[in-house]
Amino acid sequence: MNFSEIHGAIVHFLSIPFVQTTVTAVHVLNCVLLVLVVLIQSGKGAEISASFAGSSQTVFGISGGANFFTHFTRGSAALFMICAILLTVGGGRNNDSLMEGAGGSSTKSSAPATPAAPAAPATGNTAPAPAAPAAPKK
Numbered sequence: 001m002n003f004s005e006i007h008g009a010i011v012h013f014l015s016i017p018f019v020q021t022t023v024t025a026v027h028v029l030n031c032v033l034l035v036l037v038v039l040i041q042s043g044k045g046a047e048i049s050a051s052f053a054g055s056s057q058t059v060f061g062i063s064g065g066a067n068f069f070t071h072f073t074r075g076s077a078a079l080f081m082i083c084a085i086l087l088t089v090g091g092g093r094n095n096d097s098l099m100e101g102a103g104g105s106s107t108k109s110s111a112p113a114t115p116a117a118p119a120a121p122a123t124g125n126t127a128p129a130p131a132a133p134a135a136p137k138k
Contacts, residue, residue, distance in 0.1 A: 007089070014090025023090070027083035034076045041069050 014020055 010086075010089055014086060020087075020090055023083055023086050027080070027087060030076055030079050030083060034073070034080060037069060037073050037076060041073070 014023070
């Protein structure tokens with residue numbers, strides 16, 4: 001298989017609405033999880049056990065939670081990138097504009113609209129317009 005056949009198969013697979021919805025849901029959940037994991041991590045100088053219990057014993061074992069959170073962050077970041085690429089490849093097939101058809105009418109006329117006829121003058125009692133007020137006296 002060459003690259004274009006693989007790309008076509010991926011685009012066809014991602015065109016299934018269920019698959020695209022699933023990838024989007026995994027991507028959103030992964031974003032939230034990635035933010036939480038990064039916020040939980042401590043700096044290089046402090047250990048993760050000090051954040052939870054303050055003792056030298058940790059829930060994550062002797063090496064502490066730093067290795068667990070480091071590996072978890074790397075895996076979550078890799079999943080984030082894969083989901084982002086899949087959503088980009090799968091979403092690039094639709095070239096319709098969001099603003100297309102937003103004008104109200106769905107039919108396009110080739111002739112310009114004719115201007116409305118001027119209104120006929122009113123009949124009956126036509127009084128002259130009142131004169132402009134005089135300038136104030138000094």
